[in-house]
Amino acid sequence: MVTMMMASITLDGDTDPVVLRVTGRLLTVALGAVERAMPSVPSGTKTLKIDLSDVEAMDTGGAWLLADLGRKLEAEGCTVEITGATETQQALLKTVTDAIPDEELVEAPARGLIPFLDRFGRRTVGTGEDIVSLLGFFGLILVRLVGVLVRPWRLRAAALFTHMEETGLKAVPIVVLMGFMIGVVLAFQGAAQLSQFGAEVYVVDLIAYSVLRELGILLTAIIVAGRSGSAFTASVGSMKLQQEIDAMETLGLDPIEVLVVPRVLALLIMLPVLGFIANIAGLVGGALMSWMDLGVSPGLFVARLYEDIDGWQVGIGMIKAPFFALVIGTIALWQAMQVEGSSVSVGQRTTASVVQSISIVIALDAVFSIFFSIMDL
Amino acid sequence: MDGAAVPLGDTAPDTTREVVIRVRDLVNQFGKQVVHDHLDLDVYRGEVLGIVGGSGTGKSVLLRTIVGLNRPKEGSIEVLGVDVLNGPEAERLQVERRWGVAFQDGALFSSLTVLQNVMAPMREHLKLPRAMMKALAEVKIGLAGLPPNAADKYPSELSGGMRKRAALARALALDPEILFLDEPTAGLDPIGAAAYDELIRGLQRALGLTVFMVTHDLDSLYAICDRIAVLAEKRVLVTGPIEDMTSVDHPWVKEYFTGPRARAAQAKKKS
Structure with a gap:
């Protein structure tokens, strides 16, 4: 149990030299109160005696208090003498005195316009360097992908299938749910608007165009970026941290070929598949809602689909999938390769990976939309 | 067993010295594998106790069990007179503030600087x-032998040896009476390891610490341990000063303390 009996420090100023008498237990627990209650040594004191003969216990905190006091007084030209200390107390005082750093640490970060500009400049340059590095990494992945296509026996088939299962098969339920819900929402919203004009039957076109051309594949890409992109960054980033990637290189294994190519290839294969599944689920959800809400029978829904939608509409959606896959894979694995230092870095890089790949996927989707509209597709 | 041999088992408790850690009938079992089978151990105040044993004999498990990171199947553990397994919660919390643990790889909080790491237990327990x-x-950072500029650094910016010292500084934060060290010199170069041994010895003397040290380092055993406890056959096979260890009649102990590395360490100590 910690005894709460606090040490008391009294100053005997009448004698020469001045005596500072410490009694009781001088422990860290009560150090704040002891310091507040400590009498101040009159300035101009030439010699101070610190009498420790009544000290019952002293720990490093207590020793620090005395050593710090002594240090400050000695800086003012006062001689400090310690009396009545036991051998252990002397050793403790000496050890603690030696451990006090000579200068106070300056913690405050620099403020003001110049440091701000300095940081701004550094970040700008850093971002530029990151973009160059990312593009270089993208090129490296493309080269290795082509290399694997030319020499298929170099492909790590087991890893590829594992990642296809992880990123593809296991994502099917969430993608189906998401697609179905999007179809339902579109039908619901479309019905409310179109019924004002008595044009309910056009809900089929609304759903088909938006799901097939845009939403199915875009939302699938966003889900995959959040689900698999983050997993890639976290797992490969941890490998980087554990020096597994260094170990591979010393063993003559190419980390790009072993770690990156199977993952990117798995995304390239599975994202179109998932997008297609999302499209179907979206149409099913839309058809179901149209039937229940607008009385558009499934037969009529399918007939309208055949009439108005050609295969090219599906193609325009699907053509984007491999691009999205490359974006997600490249960013996730590039971020993983940037991990360094501690596990905090893995978390930061994983967040950055998801945010960046989702933003770039959406930006890329906008570019595709503009391109297709200019081309009148 | 010849006549001069030290008897096996924890030697009869020395009643003249204060026992700060008392382990009795400790049984640790993971699945079907029994690690400790009715293990007894006493640690006396102010000593440096080295725990040795082959890989998998449960040295680290013993340390983890004493500091409460592993719940044993049976047995009792008293630290500073408090039953740390079944005693009242408040007493156990009090006792936890009176020991410090330095883990093998430091186990520093990676998102905090060294200074913040050392301050973390103080903020929690001291007003x-x-x-x-x-x-x-x-x-404390100075006590652990780190330069002042290390205080502002993050653990990832430190070398392995400095991380160990930072972990020691954090373990000393609350002025513990007992210091637990898990493989303190593992992964250090011989010069760094010797310096660390010196540091522990110096701190132990100046602060009056009791040190419980799991180690493989024969140099450390010769240089700073007052007493050694050998873990083998699921219990403490023998305890005593290192000089006694060479006369223990047990194949593992014999090989450990009379092998070429032991002789080299002994020669180094004598010179």
Whole structure:
């Protein structure tokens, strides 16, 4: 149990030299109160005696208090003498005195316009360097992908299938749910608007165009970026941290070929598949809602689909999938390769990976939309 | 067994010295694998006790069990007179503030600087002004033999040896009476390891610490351990000063303390 009996420090100023008498237990627990209650040594004191003969216990905190006091007084030209200390107390005082750093640490970060500009400049340059590095990494992945296509026996088939299962098969339920819900929402919203004009039957076109051309594949890409992109960054980033990637290189294994190519290839294969599944689920959800809400029978829904939608509409959606896959894979694995230092870095890089790949996927989707509209597709 | 041999088993408790850690009938079992089978151990105040044993004999498990990170199947553990397994919660919390643990790889909080790491237990347990806490933390960092500029660094910016010292500084944060060290010199170069041994010895003397040290380092055993406890056959096979170890009649102990590395360490100590 910690005894709460606090040490008391009294100053005997009448004698020469001045005596500072410490009694009781001088422990860290009560150090704040002891310091507040400590009498101040009159300035101009030439010699101070610190009498420790009544000290019952002293720990490093207590020793620090005395050593710090002594240090400050000695800086003012006062001689400090310690009396009545036991051998252990002397050793403790000496050890603690030696451990006090000579200068106070300056913690405050620099403020003001110049440091701000300095940081701004550094970040700008850093971002530029990151973009160059990312593009270089993208090129490296493309080269290795082509290399694997030319020499298929170099492909790590087991890893590829594992990642296809992880990123593809296991994502099917969430993608189906998401697609179905999007179809339902579109039908619901479309019905409310179109019924004002008595044009309910056009809900089929609304759903088909938006799901097939845009939403199915875009939302699938966003889900995959959040689900698999983050997993890639976290797992490969941890490998980087554990020096597994260094170990591979010393063993003559190419980390790009072993770690990156199977993952990117798995995304390239599975994202179109998932997008297609999302499209179907979206149409099913839309058809179901149209039937229940607008009385558009499934037969009529399918007939309208055949009439108005050609295969090219599906193609325009699907053509984007491999691009999205490359974006997600490249960013996730590039971020993983940037991990360094501690596990905090893995978390930061994983967040950055998801945010960046989702933003770039959406930006890329906008570019595709503009391109297709200019081309009148 | 010849006549001069030290008897196996924990030697008869020395009743003249204060026991700070008392382990009795400890049984640790993971699945079907029994690690400790009715293990007894006493640690006396102010000593440096080295725990040795082959890989998988449960040295680290013993340390983890004493500090409460692993719940044993049976047995009792008393630290500073408090039953740490079944005693009242408040008493156990009190006792936890009176020991410090330095883990093998430091186990520093990676998102905090060294100074913040050392201040973390102080903020939790002490009501002191911030400036004083900072000054005290700087002293602990100095005590652990780190240069003042290390205080502002993050653990990932430190070398392995410096991380171990930072972990020691954090373990000393609350002025513990007992210091637990898990493989303190593993992964250090011989010069760094010797310096660390010296540091522990110096701190132990100046602060009056009791040190419980799991180690493989024969040099450390010769240089700083007052007593050695050998774990083998699921219990403490023998305890005693290192000089006694060479006469223990047990194949593992014999090989450990009379092998070429042991002889080299002994020669180094004598010179």
